[in-house]
Amino acid sequence: MISSAITLSHPTGILRGTVLLPASKSESNRAQIINALSGATSTLDNLSEANDTKVITNLLQSTADELNAEDAGTVMRFMTAYLAVTNQHKVITGTPRMLQRPIGILVEALRQLGAQIDYLGQEGYPPLQFKGIDRTKEYPATLQVRGDISSQYISALLMVAPLFPQGLTIELQGKVGSRPYIQMTLSLMKHFGVEGTFAGTTITVPPQKYQSNQYTIESDWSGASYWYSMVALAKEATVELKGLRSTSFQGDSVIATIMEHLGVRTTYVADEVVLTKTDTAEIFSFDFTDCPDLAQTVAVVAAVKNVAVEMTGLESLRIKETDRIAALQQELQKIGGDLEDLGEGLFRVKPATSITNNPVFHTYEDHRMAMALAPVALLTPITIDEPAVVKKSYPRFWQDLEQLGFAITPEEK
Ligand SMILES: O=C(O)C1=C[C@@H](OP(=O)(O)O)[C@@H](O)[C@H](O)C1
Ligand SMILES: C=C(OP(=O)(O)O)C(=O)O
Missing domain, CATH: 3.65.10.10 (Enolpyruvate transferase domain)
Structure with missing residues (x-):
């Protein structure tokens, strides 16, 4: 058309x-990030034909220095956590509208975990420059993260949480929006062998290794x-x-x-x-x-x-x-x-x-x-x-x- x-x-x-x-782009994009974090050995069936899913598939394989998340919120937020913990030195950008969608809460949380991320435009918004992660830095095992702007920040942090030596506890602050999407993230993590707990407003993910598995996207x-x-x-x-x-x-x-x-x-x-x-x-x-x-x-x-x-x-x-x-x-x-x-x-x-x-x-x-x-x-x-x-x-x-x-x-x- x-x-x-x-x-x-x-x-x-x-x-x-x-x-x-x-198929669901939300499930597809989570499954692909988790798969990439665990050595890409899982079989993912019925991946979505959504452009948002095609974009994340391409970005996860890209060798380019600058990645374009286009207008996909999940891609921008999930890739931000992924690029930070995989110690990459890249830029991520998006459509003009994406550059108006906030990401400061996620960047701030990742910085506390040792990631070096700079804003290339307006403070708190993409594009972002990744400059690696300082693994020698002591990091707090518990983070306070606002839950009222976008749940995608929380999902992004949760998917990378088991890779940290002490795991991660997230205490959600304020009203929590889109809670079922957080639950979806934990459910998919569990399917790939990582258990987390979500009690009240506290989510805890101990350090663990993802296991490969088959998953058919709904x-x-x-x-x-x-x-x-x-x-x-x-x-x-x-x-x-x-x-x-x-x-x-x-x-x-x-x-x-x-x-x-x-x-x-x-x-x-x-x-x-x-x-x-x-x-x-x-x-x-x-x-x-x-x-x-x-x-x-x-x-x-x-x-x-x-x-x-x-x-x-x-x-x-x-x-x-x-x-x-x-x-x-x-x-x-x-x-x-x-x-x-x-x-x-x-x-x-x-x-x-x-x-x-x-x-x-x-x-x-x-x-x-x-x-x-x-x-x-x-x-x-x-x-x-x-x-x-x-x-x-x-x-x-x-x-x-x-x-x-x-x-x-x-x-x-
Ligand atoms: O995590 C996800 O897959 C999504 C979470 C929701 O966003 P917010 O958490 O920003 O409300 C939703 O609107 C979006 O379409 C997909
Ligand atoms: C808000 C949406 O997507 P995203 O935030 O992932 O761009 C949506 O698909 O309605």
Whole structure:
């Protein structure tokens, strides 16, 4: 998909079919870092085709002096810890947006562990220059690390923690966001032979060696969330999503519970879930602290279904691929809706009152804006700018939509 915009519509509004979801980029990128730290002897099956995963695969093999993490937060943060502990002398940079996404908390923690890292631009932000690690330096076995900016800093530190002679204890400070991603990191570490404990706000990883193992990456629950939206907005629907597990490492599997309020029933069978429609469309409140990547999905469906959902825990949305709160407000206003800021962290979805005016949606270099807005096409033809953004996590998204009956027309501008 190279066109700069597409128009998207669905002639019947009826969805029936099977979708082979992409694998989780979060699991793929952790598994690859752990594998690289343990001599690259594990077998990783079903690695994601997400660009974020391709980027980390390439960077882990690269001999270049300057590495480019592009727009991938996990790559920037996980590679930062990896480059530090593997004593490399390289630079890591990224897209202009990546240079606005903070990394100071992670750099500060790694410096305390002996890593020499300089900022090449603004203090606290990439690009970073690595100048090796001083192994002679006494380092503190316990670090205090803020948990309220990005859990990716904690995950990055945890994956390298067993390599330190005393291991590492992390005491999380402040509110902890995206906690299931920290848990996912510990679960994958355990799969590769390293045990850590997470009690209250303290995580301890004793010194240990990773063991090689086989792991099959699960399909991506965040990517699944857009199919939940489509089922919620379709006239009729039965959609099978392949490769999802009822017991998942991914916190975004909570989408199954959230979408019960918005008219989607989930049935777990073998290695897939089946989504069907119900009549439910009820107001509810939900705290997205644990699953920030689902916020856009839910805000759009709720607006279109006229359900004034109350949303909290959206703080981290402002420092993702774009300021996702501002982007949602802009785009929902185009269909008469909004994400109203009620203050003190509370947001309320304002129902979309004019969805049929052929909206042209912008995507703000954010894959999740494109994918969260696409389901609106089940009700009215829409235009999506820069549709190629989906490649960050779900490159086959538009092909999968076509397979389920969406009509997609490129619009050259
Ligand atoms: O660790 C991960 O794989 C991720 C953690 C989350 O980020 P934050 O911890 O910055 O909220 C999430 O938004 C991101 O898409 C993936
Ligand atoms: C926030 C995201 O990714 P990252 O932080 O890894 O760039 C995302 O995929 O929604």
